[in-house]
Amino acid sequence: MEKNWIEKNISDLKVTPNLIDYEKEKKSFEWEKIGEQFEGLPCGGLNIAHEAIDRHANSKAANKTALVWLGQDSQKQVFTFAKMKKETAKFANVLRSLGLAKGERIFTLSPRVPELYIAAIGILKNRNVICPLFSQFGPGPILQRMRGGDAKALLTTKKLFEKKIRSVMEQIPDLQYILLIDEPYDQSEKILSLPRLLKEASDAFEIEPTDPEDMSILHFTSGTTGMPKGVVHVHKALYTHWMTGKYVLDLHSDDVFWCTADPGWVTGTSYGIIAPWLHGVTNIVDEAEFNAKRWYRILQDENVTVWYTAPTAIRRLMRIESEPTREYDLSKLRLIQSVGEPLNPEALLWGVEKLKMPIHDNWWQTETGGIMISNLISQTVKPGSMGRPLPGIDASIIKVEDDGSVTEITEPGAEGDLALKPGWPSMFRAYLHNEEKYNKCFKGGRYISGDLAYKDEDGYFWFVGRADDIIKTSGHMVGPFEVESALMEHPAVAEAGVIGKPDPIIGQLVKAFVSLKAGVEATEDLKRELIGFGRKKLGAAVAPKEIEFKENLPKTRSGKIMRRLLKARELGLAEGDTSTLEQ
Template identity: 65%
Template sequence: MEWRLIKKSGENCLVEPNLPNYEETRHTFSWSLVDDELKGWKEGQGLNIAEIAIDRHAESSRVHYVALRFLAQDWTVKEFTYGELKAQTNRFANVLQKLGIVKGDRVFVLAGRIPSLYIAALGTLKNASVFCPLFSAFGPEPVYQRMDRGDAKVLVTTTLLYKQKIEQLRSRLPKLQHILLTDAEADMGEGIWSLPQLIAEASDEFTTVSTDAEDMALLHFTSGTTGMPKGAIHVHKAVYAHYITAKYVLDLHPDDIFWCTADPGWVTGTSYGIIAPLTHGVTSIIDEAEFDADRWYRILETQKVNVWYTAPTAIRRLMRVDIEPRKQYDLSHLRLIHSVGEPLNPEAVVWGEEKLGLPIHDNWWQTETGGIMIANYATMDIRPGSMGRPIPGIEAAIVRRHEDGTVEVINKPGMDGDLALKSGFPSMFRGYLHDEERYRKCFVGDWYITGDLATRDEDGYFWFVGREDDIIKTSGHMVGPFEVESALMEHPAVAEAGVIGKPNPMIGELVKAFVSLKPGQQPSEALKLELIGFARQKLGAAIAPKEIAFQDNLPKTRSGKIMRRLLKARELGLPEGDLSTLETN
């Protein structure tokens, strides 16, 4: 299928867009303008993410406006206004000071999406300490690897998670001084404290520790295909990118209800589930429960969500259920949907327009970039399958690396190469903790080499080809798995697909697809042949898969990315490597 262009303009937006003219804004944009806007609220002060996100609003007319609205498993609602959030984060910062935690010390949080996680994150920043989120579903060993590598001094967690995962690790973490239990009524021993008790005893007045724009603020661990997790360092100035992308990409307005479904254990859940919406003074919805299609639609309806930010894996799950969203739920308040985590298949973009009444806007970024870099916008035409165009202030290019250590920018449209970003933007990571050599290898001159391969069309839209280590070399062709996966997903029986290269002595690698079927579809040899023929018709014999295997659930990370390298390792009987981010649901 040739995916049709989805025409957009400011005229069909429900509110006046923050980015009415992309070209004009790119031409006039400067990060210094953001500097004036955000630092100017309190002249003479240093830059601190928490002050920009909370105190700036708590000391304004928005003091009584709801900042965070938590939905518990049983639908119980707990809200924090900006004024209340300021008081609670001040209390947490005072707790850290009482415990002797100082600027630069790492504070880890291992918890589900509960209020204590968000308060700890922002209170940590006020104390000029470093917030380090962990997925609550991590097993003991992944937790240990990150806390050990991150020099953890404080851990905020629940009593259950402590007993399940931390108690056995304490002797291996000599730097860990304090464990704060979010649900303990009393201390459990030396160094294992009741956080509610400490919070109750703390003052709600706090003077933010002096912070500089380049002080470490966030430490996000990201897993590669091999080796130990990497700790990507982000500084307080990253808030400039959080703010401007929430303005231009998410198009947040003061009265918006915003819902980012990501867990803060993933960088999206911190950058856009905590920080970015708060910088705009809007109300964020936070759901404690895991994915459930009916529950999610009910949240969109009952909370009157305006802007929704989710992941491709969630969208594909919604596509698989027998629900007619607009017939069964009132989604009239929803005006903008965004997706991130892995490339969004064209079919999913169009499904959004047909079933939700809105196309889904894909965007691209990485843990290392700290914020959205390339996006589709509310007023810009969508080309389904494209990641969009760079945000104002970001220079992106397709480059080729040469053996002499230089890069060549490829200006010819349609040619694939390394997706690279010109360094120097505020949310660029400042290093991998304790691994300077690995960090240096990410750059060639002024260019950050992302590890993704992409192309750029004649109008400046970028298109994902694949991870550099995912590219399949077959019979002299370079095949991007995403292209094959998207073609297979056009077949009415296919829910998801993951594609790998399988070594073959004749052609180098053959293309093999692992396919998850939609409900009601049954795997069979006949269906395999049908899918191979379907893909050949779409892609040609050289690119189409030569082997297909049916699999109920494809392995994914908790952020929704299909783990192709795990599919390949299992297919070839190779070591599976780091599985700490593997989705276990």
């Protein structure tokens, strides 16, 4: 986004001044000091479940609300920290009674029901590894992940079992047990009733010694080719979850927090389960899928103070003509954070206009385990920027030379690979069973993120695109995000996805796929208007030369526009792994 556009609009943004002295914190920050926030296990070591639930249940916060669950059919359940301690202890005892040992992987395939959140903590209590799956995966992606992760047990529902598991279960050689959330009776020695097991289980459980480097969570990421990769995280990752809960989400004990992400994605575990409970705050969970009116009512009725969502959700809200602060009482809401893909400047300014506050973008990956770069609440927000590195995070823009060496790029505005210096606690420790792939992620003592970015004179980082998304046209390197953001400034455009299309003369031409706002007609005149709009904003060399209207753009279930899928379909290429595609 052009600098003058930022300066023109920045005066509209509300900033809370000097909550955190950024430069002072960066200089004095030490990761090991974060450990002072935690009790540690009575028997020794560090366990996420103890610090997230039991620590509070054993304190004056025992009767404080930990979880508010909102069912899609108007049900509501409330769990205190004391109740969560007992319920998660029962689940841990079930796992122990089945002989499931430390380090063995327990998969979950479930809607966002209370049992899923109870199980997540119970699995960690028993020192098993939680492997969350998104409930809308099909049998193929489920089989890939469960085989790749050496699944020992699975938590699911009767419906999901019959629809997605029964046909493939015999192809998962290590699978010993399937626990059915809503089945009153055992179906066999392998397919068991969770309610029966819980009824027989004790609500007291002593967590055994847990090394901070013990595996805790296994998330799978998908690429353009090949099998999904199992990303290994450890219990010490909670240092990052707590730190980012403080600096980025600005969590305080009296907050009501809502992360809209499903635990099948890393955001839904790191920030939908772990971070809020490490801070002892009330955590909202909504079972239903996106619905604008429902979401606004939840923000109002549950008095949400901190909201963590995704750009795709923001863009969906933008497509609806409404005045949310007039129609709903959102006075308790004080901070909105966004993650999943870069937040377009237009979306941020929509937040200022419609929600009366900026939406703060941040950047991280499944591999980083937690937020690395963010627009902090105490700093000026630059529309389109991912923000600045957090205390304890050493981020830089680099160039990887042909011989594998690394050169740091210090010139403001110069593009390169976004890289991080290893050492933050939530850094992934491995790709399960794929050491070669893991080692390729590191060059010159840096983790190479695969994202291209640049840093401005104020130390803010700006996303350019995935390394394999960059478009080379007429000698220019064009980042698709820049083009998408410019198109979204047009009042007719709801979303845009941009790719490079092979061209014999200029190498690649820039093509944009555009989704229009409700009530806007897709016409040839509008295409020409958008092409002209792009040229005015970006210049003829960078602006899209082709535009195609689509009702919906392909996105992952976590909200990222799948540019590689747009490109594959445009060129008739193999689509690769589509298991994360939003249906």
